[in-house]
Amino acid sequence: MEPGMSVSLVAREAGITASQLFQWRKVYTEGSLVAVGANEPVVPASELQEAMKRIKQLEAALGRKTLENEILKEAVDFAKAKKWIARSPLPGGEEP
Structure with a gap:
């Protein structure tokens, strides 16, 4: 995400909802995506x-x-x- 870009703009460009982007950011900060990144089931x-x-x-x-x-x-x-x-x-x- 470039500086100054809003979350809703990034979400729109990616074709997802802003709430989905917020959810992904939340699980990322909590470390839940470590298993996903390693191709392991969560x-x-x-x-x-x-x-x-x-x-x-x-x-x-x-x-x-x-x-x-x-x-x-x-x-x-x-x-x-x-x-x-x-x-x-x-x-x-x-x-x-």
Whole structure:
């Protein structure tokens, strides 16, 4: 925009409304166009926060399940060592 040009003149030359130009300037000053300039999708901050919360919940659940799995493996190994679990072939002749 050249010095001395009004917003409405610039908007008219660009074929947009002045309110659209003001809206673009507002999101630009707030940093929202960084993602647009990088060709990335823009999502609302509330949606991002909800997604981050859900990721943390899923990571915690994964950690619990991993720990349970390790404990169960150790219990099976211990039981096999004590011969509490008989080692028999799986149905179909497959070995574990």
